[in-house]
Amino acid sequence: MIINIVDIINSLVQSIMIIATINYCLEDEYKKDNKELILYTIVTCLGFVISYKFIGNSSLNILITHCISLIIPYCLFRKDILGITVGHTIIYFAIAFNSLIFSNVFMTLNMLINKEEYVQILQILLIYAPQFIMAFIILRNLDSINKIYKVIRSRNLSTISFLILSLILDFIGSFSIIIQGENNPIFLNIIFFALSAFLVAITIHFANSEKKAKEIHDLNIALEEKVLELKKIKHDYGSQISYLYALHLMKRHDRLGELLKDIIDGHNSITDQVRVSNRSDSIIATIVNSISTKDINIVIDEQAKIEEFPLEEVELQRVISNIITNSVTAMDGRGIITIRTLYEFNKIIMKIENNGPEIDKGIITKIFEEGFSTKKDDKGNHGYGLSIVKDIVEKEAGKIELFSNNKKTEFKIIMPIRM
Structure with a gap:
């Protein structure tokens, strides 16, 4: 007692x-x-x-x-x-x-x-x-x-x-x-089951952490290359500016104008965004390179063969470009877009994720409706890209899911593997 x-x-x-x-x-x-x-x-x-x-x-x-x-x-x-x-x-x-x-x-x-x-x-x-x-x-x-x-x-x-x-x-x-x-023997079984689930969860957690770390590592390498490029450009500009100042002192303004134009035309690459792909022959990278992504950085991680997607390259281009174009607009031209491919049992998955603003819960279910758009559109030219994506995916017995919170927005395309 x-x-x-x-x-x-x-x-x-x-x-x-x-x-x-x-x-x-x-x-x-x-x-x-x-x-x-x-x-x-x-x-x-x-x-x-x-x-x-x-x-x-x-x-x-x-x-x-x-x-x-x-x-x-x-x-x-x-x-x-x-x-x-x-x-x-x-x-x-x-x-x-x-x-x-x-x-x-x-x-x-x-x-x-x-x-x-x-x-x-x-x-x-x-x-x-x-x-x-x-x-x-x-x-x-x-x-x-x-x-x-x-x-x-x-x-x-x-x-x-x-x-x-x-x-x-x-x-x-x-x-x-x-x-x-x-x-109690029953409690013993429950504990062992809980321990097994715990170990599986830890394994998944650390596997995801390792994947994120690899992405950051790859992006850092690309950024280091970009910094090195900027240092070279800075050094080059330093010597050119000294020469331009000398022309100014000599009052050779005609030659000064020509050189300034050459500098402007020849060094506009410093605003290029960073792009990282783990495959040199990536079809996805080729598609992405054809899209205007402003200053957004792109990370492509292909763990599944894109050739096993049951989509022709033209259809794949329409799917990726429509999702990325919408993402770029939502992100206001800044941030990171990650494109991943992976296997899931007898399915092949593509995830297109961005770190832009959260999509309002009130409209997330309407995103794929034909004609629906968050843009101001008096002429009815917007609101068709994502509905086209949905039609292409569903035509091949696939489905597309959308998840959004204050950290990321993710489009997940689930397709049967091409036989």
């Missing part, structure tokens, strides 16, 4: 630590008043107590209480997801690390003493008491926790990185309980 009461107190203390720390660390605009903090602290505590009541001190309970401790702050603070995750990870790491150390100390001493009447006393002294002491220290030193929070957040790590770290702690704690033999 006494253990149940102490466990409820521990759940309340942990809830206070999590909610109070996150609220203290966030910017003033995201902080909540005391009534909301008390309400969500109680809800978090109830979640912990109910989970423990039905699942007990099991490996599965560790994952469930982690979800509860993270979801409820997300519901409370909402607008600063990264801040919530960083603050939560700091406290969760402290709680988990404390629990792992003192739980193992408890198990060791319990085996050595091996007396039933001392089990509850040992639990209170070696598991719960360290948690209460740690909570007291943390809540008395929130300024120090806030400094740790600022240092970690300033490293520009992603939310996913912190979630991965805290989930690793969960699995360490879960397997600690499994090793001790205190676990």
Whole structure:
């Protein structure tokens, strides 16, 4: 009975630590008043107590209480997801690390003493008491926790990185309980399934990160080449300007005019955009080079053979040029467009992505309708490009999807592989 009461107190203390720390660390605009903090602290505590009541001190309970401790702050603070995750990870790491150390100390001493009447006393002294002491220290030193929070957040790590770290702690704690033999076989299966899903998700995450890093690397190489070109042009201009100034001093203005015209005509390439393709014989690159893309940079990553698209080259040109032309217009001539081809089971995919403005949710479903356009069009000359794209794709049993948020807009063309 006494253990149940102490466990409820521990759940309340942990809830206070999590909610109070996150609220203290966030910017003033995201902080909540005391009534909301008390309400969500109680809800978090109830979640912990109910989970423990039905699942007990099991490996599965560790994952469930982690979800509860993270979801409820997300519901409370909402607008600063990264801040919530960083603050939560700091406290969760402290709680988990404390629990792992003192739980193992408890198990060791319990085996050595091996007396039933001392089990509850040992639990209170070696598991719960360290948690209460740690909570007291943390809540008395929130300024120090806030400094740790600022240092970690300033490293520009992603939310996913912190979630991965805290989930690793969960699995360490879960397997600690499994090793001790205190676990339901059904929970054991769920944990192994969760671990498998976690490993797959991590693999996909790092594969995507590696792909992004490669794109940035390729783009940086192209930019370095462009910088080198600019340095050469700067050097060339320096010597020419000195010569032009000499002509000015000699008052040879006719020759001065001719040379200025030659310079203007001969060095207009410095405004060319950067284009990167991983294939020298790329049909996509040929198509892109025929389109006016202003100062937009183009990255082409062909991991699937474009020849396996069930489209003739003319149709492919119409599809790509219409999407890119619309993207260029939306991006106001600045930014990056990435074109990727890849395989997906028995399908071949082309993704055309840009980092322009988000498409309004109210019109995203109308984008492919014939005659629909966001441009001012009194003569009815706009609004047909993307409807043509849709017709060409669907004629070959394919489909086109559009996704847009404040980071990117992506056209995804899914086609059967040409046999």
